[in-house]
Amino acid sequence: MKKIIYIALAVLFSSCLRLDSFLYNADDSLTEYKLDAYEGEVEIEVGPAYDVDDSLIHLMTLQSDPSGENKTIWAVYVGRIANIATDTIILYCHGNKDHLDFYWSRVKLLANTGSKNRYGIMAMDYRGFGVSEGPSSEEGLYADVDACMAWLKQMGLSDDRLIIYGYSMGSAPATELTANVRTMQPSKLMLEAPFASEEVFVEDASGLSLPGSYFTNLEINNGDEIKKVEEPFFWIHGVNDDYIQMKTHGETVFGNYQGSYSEAHRIEGAVHNDVPVVMGYPEYLDAVHKFILRP
Amino acid sequence: MGIIKSIGWLVLVVLFASCNATRIIKPLEKGEKAVSAGFGGPSINFAGAPIPVPLTSISYAHGIDTGLTLAAGLNTTSLAFGVVQADISLGINVYQTKAKKFGLTATPAMHFMYDFNEGNYRNYPQLEAITWWQYGEKPNLFYGGVGTWVELNKTKAHGQVQTNELLPWVTIGHQFNRAKWSYLTELKYLGFQHETFPLVVDYVSPGGRGTIGVYIGISRRFTK
Numbered sequence: 001m002k003k004i005i006y007i008a009l010a011v012l013f014s015s016c017l018r019l020d021s022f023l024y025n026a027d028d029s030l031t032e033y034k035l036d037a038y039e040g041e042v043e044i045e046v047g048p049a050y051d052v053d054d055s056l057i058h059l060m061t062l063q064s065d066p067s068g069e070n071k072t073i074w075a076v077y078v079g080r081i082a083n084i085a086t087d088t089i090i091l092y093c094h095g096n097k098d099h100l101d102f103y104w105s106r107v108k109l110l111a112n113t114g115s116k117n118r119y120g121i122m123a124m125d126y127r128g129f130g131v132s133e134g135p136s137s138e139e140g141l142y143a144d145v146d147a148c149m150a151w152l153k154q155m156g157l158s159d160d161r162l163i164i165y166g167y168s169m170g171s172a173p174a175t176e177l178t179a180n181v182r183t184m185q186p187s188k189l190m191l192e193a194p195f196a197s198e199e200v201f202v203e204d205a206s207g208l209s210l211p212g213s214y215f216t217n218l219e220i221n222n223g224d225e226i227k228k229v230e231e232p233f234f235w236i237h238g239v240n241d242d243y244i245q246m247k248t249h250g251e252t253v254f255g256n257y258q259g260s261y262s263e264a265h266r267i268e269g270a271v272h273n274d275v276p277v278v279m280g281y282p283e284y285l286d287a288v289h290k291f292i293l294r295p
Numbered sequence: 296m297g298i299i300k301s302i303g304w305l306v307l308v309v310l311f312a313s314c315n316a317t318r319i320i321k322p323l324e325k326g327e328k329a330v331s332a333g334f335g336g337p338s339i340n341f342a343g344a345p346i347p348v349p350l351t352s353i354s355y356a357h358g359i360d361t362g363l364t365l366a367a368g369l370n371t372t373s374l375a376f377g378v379v380q381a382d383i384s385l386g387i388n389v390y391q392t393k394a395k396k397f398g399l400t401a402t403p404a405m406h407f408m409y410d411f412n413e414g415n416y417r418n419y420p421q422l423e424a425i426t427w428w429q430y431g432e433k434p435n436l437f438y439g440g441v442g443t444w445v446e447l448n449k450t451k452a453h454g455q456v457q458t459n460e461l462l463p464w465v466t467i468g469h470q471f472n473r474a475k476w477s478y479l480t481e482l483k484y485l486g487f488q489h490e491t492f493p494l495v496v497d498y499v500s501p502g503g504r505g506t507i508g509v510y511i512g513i514s515r516r517f518t519k
Contacts, residue, residue, distance in 0.1 A: 196452065196453055197452055197453070199452035199453075200451075200452050200453070203451055203452060203459075207459050207462045207486050207489050208417075208419065208444070208446060208459070208462060209417075209446060209448040209450075209451050209452070209457065209459075210408070210417060211410065211413070211415035211417070212452075213410050213412050213413040213415050214373070214376060214378045214408070214410050214412075214415070215376055217412065223452065223453040224453065248455075252452075252453050252455060256453065
């Protein structure tokens with residue numbers, strides 16, 4: 001009888017439900033990227049004023065983590081590749097929804113920072129998103145963003161001209177790779193609607209201080225990793241964020257930053273996915289640009 | 296972003312919070328035993344409709360003396376996550392009328408949680424007071440009461456100051472009794488002091504505070 005109980009317990013706990021995969025709300029039904037021609041739901045509508053010239057749009061594949069869980073991922077670079085050796089580049093890490101086509105309008109918006117195409121913008125689909133090979137994983141997020149850094153470095157980018165921008169789930173690779181350097185050390189960190197950790201999600205939802213390990217094996221911990229970041233830090237968050245609470249997540253990340261310079265933008269009336277819309281695109285881009293220009 | 300709001304994993308975290316119907320309404324007779332199963336939980340808006348989170352639990356109760364019942368329960372849903380969540384409670388008959396038509400039960404309890412993934416342990420004391428009104432020949436029970444979980448941790452994640460010392464609720468319910476079987480339906484208004492907007496879980500939330508829990512249960516009694 002004892003044996004049966006032990007076996008039953010072993011089977012039960014070796015096959016526990018884990019909720020990690022729910023972090024990735026990816027759409028992998030795409031067969032190709034359509035960017036401007038994409039007719040599905042998009043993150044924000046930006047209009048023709050923010051269009052970029054087709055000659056500056058470079059879709060590419062990259063090998064991510066070739067010495068480990070190697071996957072072919074897709075990325076886009078907006079700018080002149082020949083100028084990467086001298087330009088300042090924003091590496092944009094998107095949120096957990098759908099794919100690059102969904103976030104393409106944001107990439108175009110950022111390509112208008114300062115003035116049209118003043119800065120190069122790079123964005124990628126993490127493994128499992130869009131046409132990038134799957135499946136998604138936490139380590140995959142880091143590896144895929146690092147693969148972009150490796151390409152940028154190969155094209156001549158130096159650390160002092162790399163700015164990393166993470167939105168929502170993208171705050172994880174942005175923070176991790178700034179705090180724990182792999183291929184490049186970003187010179188500035190920008191986080192929009194970052195989450196502190198899965199533990200804060202659990203606390204917000206349950207009203208109790210339950211460990212995240214009750215539900216997930218994810219180790220994303222921006223709330224602690226941000227303590228290692230010394231580079232200038234820009235934080236922007238919707239005050240009425242209805243998914244990642246500004247007060248419990250964003251303020252924790254911002255409050256734990258101990259580096260050289262930080263600035264906070266708490267956007268009244270904004271929720272999780274409309275910060276640039278509520279601010280107004282010119283005001284949003286102005287805030288981004290001023291931070292980039294800071295010495 | 297509409298991320299995972301309707302069916303996301305975060306919805307499931309509510310499974311631990313006040314996840315079962317009232318364990319002891321009226322203490323059992325001395326020597327009497329009961330085995331129960333419960334289903335239900337806090338309500339969320341799912342695909343445009345309010346539904347209770349379908350949590351399950353089982354429990355065993357034993358009348359250890361007149362007006363004193365010991366009960367132990369296990370949350371079977373959390374087991375699937377590799378988390379043992381058990382509770383033990385003591386139902387004490389504080390008052391009842393001579394005709395035994397009306398009474399008051401106080402139930403201190405303790406909830407224990409342990410995850411086999413990282414070995415994290417939590418325990419939460421619970422206090423509950425239930426008034427019951429017995430009617431009919433069987434007899435059936437209407438009941439209502441108040442209760443709360445008590446948060447013992449003084450800090451939250453990342454060293455933030457704990458602001459949720461209590462997770463209270465008010466309860467109303469009905470127990471339909473037959474010779475050996477009982478059938479329970481219950482509503483709880485959970486966490487009514489907590490503002491539920493903005494939150495990751497789309498709770499059914501009257502006035503933007505707390506959520507409504509809906510539970511059903513079945514019990515089989517065994518006399519000595």
